[in-house]
Amino acid sequence: MNVAGFVGLVLAHFLVGLTAAQSGCSHIVTRRDIMTLSPQEWDQMASVLQRMQNDGWFRYFSEIHNREFNNIHGNDNFFPWHRRFLRDFEEAGQRYDPDFAVPFWDELRDSRNPAGSPVLTDRRVGGNGFGGCVRDGLQQGWTMSFPGPHCLIRGYDRGGQMQSWYSPEFVFSMMQRYNDMHGFRENIEFTLHGSVHLGVGGDMATLYSSNDFIFFLHHANLDRLWDQWQSWGHQWTMDGRNHQGNSIGLNSGLPHYGDAVGSTMQLGVNRMCFRYSGTWGRRKSGNSLALVSTPPPNRGATSAEADLEKLPLPVLQKWFPALVSSARGNAPAGAAAGTNSTRSSSGSSERLVGHFLVYPAPLTDEWVGMHRFDKNKVAKTMEEAREFVDVLNRAGYRSPY
Secondary structure (H helix, E strand, O other): OOHHHHHHHHHHHHHHHHHHHHHOOOOOEEEOEHHHOOHHHHHHHHHHHHHHHHOOHHHHHHHHHHHHHHHHOOOOOHHHHHHHHHHHHHHHHOOOOOOOOOOEOOOOOOOOOHHHOHHHOOOOOOOOOOOEEOOOOOOOOOEEOOOOOEEOEEOOOEOOEOOOOOOHHHHHHHHHHOOOHHHHHHHHHHHHHHHHHHHHOHHHHOOOHHHOHHHHHHHHHHHHHHHHHHHHHHOOOOOOEOOOOOEOOOOOEOOOOOOEHHHHOOOOOOOOOEEEOOOOOOOOOOOOHHHHOOOOOOOOHHHHHHHHHOOOHHHHHHHOHHHHHHHHHHOOOOHHHOOOOOEOOOOOEOOOOOEOOOOOOOOOHHHHHHHOOOHHHHHHHHHHHHHHHHHHHHOOOOEOO
């Protein structure tokens, strides 16, 4: 498509979106776990994405993300801005297929061995480029045009493997321990957000990371976690500072778009015409590990939750405060004082079948500098993440993930 044609397409896209924002949602799409898409559904999605690439949309969104980078990272614009950005991408895709919805990658489920994820195979988005061109999957053979012509590059942070990411349990803990947007956002940015970008590497580790479709899978999952956190009593929680150091609130304007932050806070209204599978209808069911990440097939939601509730009370009080009341109700007599082993429902100590938690990948100095993070805050968060692993392992907890 020529430049004039693309400019006209973007203008039409803007006007259609403006009308939708003013009239509300007439059609709500469902964002699903990418691994639940059938081969036919994935082929349809891949066809839309190829047409978007051909028409210049990937360049368009990478230019925006690159230009706004310092305005949307390291401050509390992060979650509402990326929600708006993903919706913009989704609306562009709906020009080709009205049912197009960005899937999410439940990367917490794959956090122990990310490189072994079925998402990173030829049947989905492809895998490692070893610092060069992606060799298989969705974007094999694509020529990305921003910032200049190049193949899509990936390079895992351990060569042929990736360092482990943050566990479902740690993110679940973090979602309970932070009740303000600033604390929640900062800890997500310092942990899961950065580890996925750095683990995949290549274009994903640059200011124009949205060249890689993994970017959209990753941020859809972060947005899903935010939506879940919102449902736990934080629907309209917005505080902290914006990119200019000014207080941010619901009426603050989002960089590039100008939309009010408040317009992004609730799914299914305004321009946020989407929802997430698996959590829609269950968002009000209380804090649940299974809503953060889907447990393996051999361990259902109930058993995964029960394993955490058997932790010693002091551990729960520090790391899982929302589980304290249910754990006390289910604990055997005398258990409130806590022990150093995981308790069974019968009152005896047992070692659960599962895995030790492992230390997650830290952020690199280059990544910290690129985002202008406070080094001391990052170091404190990394220390906390390692303490979490040590405490749960010593308590006898074994992860089903």
